Amino acid sequence: MKTFTRARAFQAALIAAAISGASTAALAEIRDYKFELVDQTVQAGPDKTITVRLMNTKTGKPVPDAVIFATRLDMAPDAMQEMATKVTPLPGTEPGTYRFKATFGMAGRWQLSLGAKVQGETGTVENKLVIQADQ
Numbered sequence: 001m002k003t004f005t006r007a008r009a010f011q012a013a014l015i016a017a018a019i020s021g022a023s024t025a026a027l028a029e030i031r032d033y034k035f036e037l038v039d040q041t042v043q044a045g046p047d048k049t050i051t052v053r054l055m056n057t058k059t060g061k062p063v064p065d066a067v068i069f070a071t072r073l074d075m076a077p078d079a080m081q082e083m084a085t086k087v088t089p090l091p092g093t094e095p096g097t098y099r100f101k102a103t104f105g106m107a108g109r110w111q112l113s114l115g116a117k118v119q120g121e122t123g124t125v126e127n128k129l130v131i132q133a134d135q
């Protein structure tokens with residue numbers, strides 16, 4: 001019974017979203033979303049900021065208010081997957097962009113793994129992005 005109520009509530013929310021015109025997301029599927037790096041390169045060193053944009057590739061528009069739930073930053077592209085560094089979320093500066101703080105302890109290629117839930121969509125956006133850290 002609980003499941004039924006929740007499903008109905010979710011359906012109602014979807015309809016409300018569609019009516020209010022916030023429905024650009026409702027017509028897309030989860031595979032139509034992808035993260036992209038705002039800057040491909042970063043200076044090696046402590047407390048660097050990474051900015052990514054979550055795009056709806058169908059509409060070409062950034063997607064605000066996604067829930068980012070998985071992040072990992074390591075040097076897998078340079079065969080150092082055990083060299084991982086902490087990723088701390090920072091407040092976004094514009095809708096659809098998501099920022100993180102991390103220490104790049106070494107120059108080279110770093111892989112940022114991201115997972116996200118998008119409002120009104122089932123499934124998970126999962127992307128791996130490669131950032132070049134310069135000396």
Ligand SMILES: [Cu+2]
Nearest residue numbers: 075080083106
């Ligand atoms: Cu390394």
